Amino acid sequence: MVKTPADKWKDTVIKYRKQCQSILKISNSVRYAGVVNAYGRTLTGMVKPNLKPLLKSEQVKNEFFIISTLMSLRKETVSTVGKLEHVILQHQKVTIVILQKNNVTFYVSIDRKEKGLEKIIASIKKVI
Incomplete structure (x- = not known):
């Protein structure tokens, strides 16, 4: 049976959902x-x-719009500075780790108290 574009899209979203579940289990x-x-x-x-x-619905929409804009604009510098490995945003309460793969952005929020951040980032990269 040939998959329709809708079926392919559904499969892709399911794959991303499973990756997110795996990321939550890392730590x-x-x-x-x-x-x-x-x-x-x-x-x-x-x-x-x-x-x-921590964020309300409207705040989440704004945050993701800002992040997607940043990631889109960064694509122009890849040939000069190399491929982006990850972005870390340090806040008082949480650390945000942003990774990109296949034109999508993985957005992960981690408690600020976490000391093994590099280990978590390495594990996330294996998942995605």
Whole structure:
């Protein structure tokens, strides 16, 4: 049976969802894992069970739009500075790790108290 574009899209989103579930399992410090497209739209995302999200719905939309714009603009510098490995945004309460793969952005929120950040980032890269 030939898959329709809708079927292929559904399979892709399911794959991203499974990757997000795997990212959440990497460490108890991982609060949120999500995948955002080039336009800032959430393809999938999940908050660790029993945690209250820090951002409201409108704040999340704005955050993802900003991140997607940043990632789109960065593509122009790849030939000069090399491929982007990851971005770390340090906030008072959380650390945000942003990674890109196949024109989507993985957005991961981690408790600021986490000391083994590089190990978590390496594990996330293996998942994606």
